[in-house]
Amino acid sequence: MAQAGNAAAFERLYRLHNRRVYSLCLRMVGNTAEAEDLTQEAFLQLFRKIATFRGESAFSTWLHRLAVNVVLMRLRKKSATESSLDEMTEPDEESGGPRRDFGMADLRLSGSIDRVNLQRAVDHLPPGYKAVFVLHDVQGYEHNEIAEIMDCSIGNSKSQLHKARMRLRELLHESLRDRAREDRKAAGNAGGED
Amino acid sequence: MTTVACRDFLDRFDSSDSPRNGSPADLSVQAHLRHCPSCRSFVEDLGKIRAAGAQLAASDPEPPARIWFALRAELEKEGLIRDTPSEVPSKSWLAELFSGKFSVLPRPVLAGGYLAALLAIAFGLSGPINSRINRQRWLDGTQSSTEPLSAQLMSAEKASFSSWPASETPVTASLHQNLEIVDNYISLCENSVREDPENELAREYLYEAYQQKADLLAQLNDR
Amino acid sequence: MSTAQFLPLRFNWKTGLLAPGLLLVTSTAVFAHNIEKHFKVEPRSVVTIHNPSGKVVVKAWTKSEVMVIATHTSDKVEVDAEQTGNRVDVMTHQISNSISPEDLRADYQINVPEDAELQIHDDSGEVSVANVLGDMNVETVGAGVDLEDAAGYLTVRTVGGSFQCIRCAGRLEVSSISGSFKLLSLRSYHVHAQTSKGNILLDGEFLPNGIYRLKNYSGVIEVHFSPGDSFDLSATSLKGKVNSQASLIPPAHAHPVSKFGNAILGTFNAGHAKVELSSFDGTINILKRE
Numbered sequence: 001m002a003q004a005g006n007a008a009a010f011e012r013l014y015r016l017h018n019r020r021v022y023s024l025c026l027r028m029v030g031n032t033a034e035a036e037d038l039t040q041e042a043f044l045q046l047f048r049k050i051a052t053f054r055g056e057s058a059f060s061t062w063l064h065r066l067a068v069n070v071v072l073m074r075l076r077k078k079s080a081t082e083s084s085l086d087e088m089t090e091p092d093e094e095s096g097g098p099r100r101d102f103g104m105a106d107l108r109l110s111g112s113i114d115r116v117n118l119q120r121a122v123d124h125l126p127p128g129y130k131a132v133f134v135l136h137d138v139q140g141y142e143h144n145e146i147a148e149i150m151d152c153s154i155g156n157s158k159s160q161l162h163k164a165r166m167r168l169r170e171l172l173h174e175s176l177r178d179r180a181r182e183d184r185k186a187a188g189n190a191g192g193e194d
Numbered sequence: 195m196t197t198v199a200c201r202d203f204l205d206r207f208d209s210s211d212s213p214r215n216g217s218p219a220d221l222s223v224q225a226h227l228r229h230c231p232s233c234r235s236f237v238e239d240l241g242k243i244r245a246a247g248a249q250l251a252a253s254d255p256e257p258p259a260r261i262w263f264a265l266r267a268e269l270e271k272e273g274l275i276r277d278t279p280s281e282v283p284s285k286s287w288l289a290e291l292f293s294g295k296f297s298v299l300p301r302p303v304l305a306g307g308y309l310a311a312l313l314a315i316a317f318g319l320s321g322p323i324n325s326r327i328n329r330q331r332w333l334d335g336t337q338s339s340t341e342p343l344s345a346q347l348m349s350a351e352k353a354s355f356s357s358w359p360a361s362e363t364p365v366t367a368s369l370h371q372n373l374e375i376v377d378n379y380i381s382l383c384e385n386s387v388r389e390d391p392e393n394e395l396a397r398e399y400l401y402e403a404y405q406q407k408a409d410l411l412a413q414l415n416d417r
Numbered sequence: 418m419s420t421a422q423f424l425p426l427r428f429n430w431k432t433g434l435l436a437p438g439l440l441l442v443t444s445t446a447v448f449a450h451n452i453e454k455h456f457k458v459e460p461r462s463v464v465t466i467h468n469p470s471g472k473v474v475v476k477a478w479t480k481s482e483v484m485v486i487a488t489h490t491s492d493k494v495e496v497d498a499e500q501t502g503n504r505v506d507v508m509t510h511q512i513s514n515s516i517s518p519e520d521l522r523a524d525y526q527i528n529v530p531e532d533a534e535l536q537i538h539d540d541s542g543e544v545s546v547a548n549v550l551g552d553m554n555v556e557t558v559g560a561g562v563d564l565e566d567a568a569g570y571l572t573v574r575t576v577g578g579s580f581q582c583i584r585c586a587g588r589l590e591v592s593s594i595s596g597s598f599k600l601l602s603l604r605s606y607h608v609h610a611q612t613s614k615g616n617i618l619l620d621g622e623f624l625p626n627g628i629y630r631l632k633n634y635s636g637v638i639e640v641h642f643s644p645g646d647s648f649d650l651s652a653t654s655l656k657g658k659v660n661s662q663a664s665l666i667p668p669a670h671a672h673p674v675s676k677f678g679n680a681i682l683g684t685f686n687a688g689h690a691k692v693e694l695s696s697f698d699g700t701i702n703i704l705k706r707e
Binding site: 154 | 461463534552570
Binding site for chain 3: 363364365368369371372375376379382383386390393395396399402403406410413
């Protein structure tokens with residue numbers, strides 16, 4: 001029906017999938033204005049290309065692949081230099097690649113992780129890591145589905161996910177240390193005032 | 195302090211892989227973790243991150259309505275939408291959706307995308323089965339969605355048959371045979387659902403059979 | 418990185434000597450084309466195989482190398498293998514538009530490192546994989562699939578081809594329309610097997626927290642268990658029979674599924690694994706291992 005241009009069918013398809021696509025875009029770009037823009041763009045591309053869908057994958061997988069591509073293209077345009085997808089998933093040390101700093105194994109992420117801090121940390125992930133983390137841990141896709149969406153191998157998906165989680169752990173620790181430092185500073189200032 | 199054993203463990207540990215319980219890899223992971231609080235806290239941290247990720251989705255806001263309005267306007271501008279949508283779906287909106295609008299099925303496409311949407315629509319109608327209102331909606335929905343759907347799959351099958359080469363290969367013969375098997379199951383399941391619309395298992399079997407038919411027809415069309 | 422070794426063509430004169438009139442007819446049929454190629458790869462390489470018809474045999478070895486040996490008799494197809502980065506693509510190309518099923522056939526023997534990821538597409542013939550521990554995706558129409566000592570994330574789809582998996586671990590998802598499945602000496606923690614017309618036999622370990630879902634429309638689903646196993650069982654056949662030799666503790670509350678058809682539900686020992694068996698009108702047997 002949607003392929004025949006029926007508006008009600010388009011709207012129904014949109015309503016069925018918009019929440020997941022919007023959630024994916026929001027997690028990837030971190031702000032609502034851009035997420036709205038990207039959601040619209042993803043569905044626009046979907047409806048332009050719907051006649052070419054041949055059913056070789058699940059429809060939702062196909063849609064999410066379009067959405068991920070739209071987001072990654074936008075993120076690529078935003079970065080200062082043109083990067084390949086490989087560069088976006090294998091960042092160097094300076095741009096925040098995961099370092100195996102074993103010393104940090106001694107610091108524990110105590111209690112549950114604050115949602116706001118986690119989202120902030122996710123925002124700092126390189127696009128490729130972010131995509132795999134959002135698709136797997138946030139949206140619940142399996143690795144074989146992510147491999148189809150991201151056009152990579154299952155092994156690649158798993159490896160990116162592990163690296164994403166390790167990088168998030170480092171970022172969350174940095175945030176904890178920053179907060180502890182501010183608390184100490186505030187306590188010191190308060191003592192001084194007395 | 196990081197020991198050689200820790201480095202070795204961290205080199206091999208992959209949080210994205212579910213350990214096979216009782217497997218040698220799992221046993222060696224467990225053995226190291228029993229004796230190493232540092233690595234234990236590392237693994238626990240990764241587990242917390244994974245769990246926290248799952249919670250993120252729950253806090254996601256509903257996409258604003260303006261996205262659809264802007265999208266619809268663009269689709270109409272590009273001529274991709276041919277008629278205006280109804281504002282409130284009526285009880286028989288499914289019947290309207292299907293009646294006569296499938297007149298020309300684009301052959302390369304077949305049921306894949308259509309079916310996914312149709313199945314989702316049909317499942318969307320099935321709410322808690324113990325509600326009388328929902329039950330009525332389900333009975334209406336089942337009849338109006340499955341009968342036209344079945345008819346459209348049949349016509350897609352006939353349309354595809356007409357374009358196949360006269361001589362069959364073992365592969366296409368196998369696909370045809372399996373298509374007959376699935377058609378038979380669809381018929382059995384449809385009877386079962388008609389007898390007992392509350393039977394979710396029967397409905398599940400029916401929709402899976404439709405999906406199988408769609409997949410087979412798509413495979414046949416690809417050859 | 419690749420080394421191509423082309424073996425000489427072999428021409429069978431014996432057949433050609435039968436009669437002059439037969440020479441032309443038979444000579445093409447007995448041409449055997451072989452290629453052998455070697456590719457150096459890094460860990461976790463990806464190997465894809467697209468073969469419309471024929472045998473595909475994949476075995477693991479200890480070298481960091483992929484070796485492809487391909488054989489075909491017809492000159493209406495061409496076999497090829499090429500490498501891009503850490504990925505090796507093996508394919509059979511159809512050169513002529515009109516081609517018989519016999520001409521389409523190509524057979525492959527491929528050796529891969531044990532951590533290689535495989536993607537295999539073989540419509541008719543046979544697919545057999547042994548000792549490969551990487552993830553695997555196999556799709557066939559009529560070709561049977563045989564896996565031995567495989568692990569990782571295994572997904573197999575056939576239309577009519579049968580499936581056999583011996584001593585497989587990891588996660589297994591297999592689906593078919595009319596193929597039957599035999600899952601023997603299994604050590605997987607997640608099994609999802611669905612066929613419409615075929616039979617399913619599961620004989621393996623039920624790992625703690627493992628999930629085992631078997632489903633068909635008609636045919637037999639048979640599961641073997643030992644007294645020491647521990648699982649939560651839900652077995653339902655809408656129109657067929659369910660037989661169980663397991664002494665189960667019935668569930669505390671009524672299960673909605675048990676309203677329809679014939680169902681056996683309950684816990685065996687501590688219920689560590691989850692076993693869900695479902696058939697439309699087939700028979701389900703849960704039998705004690707001899």
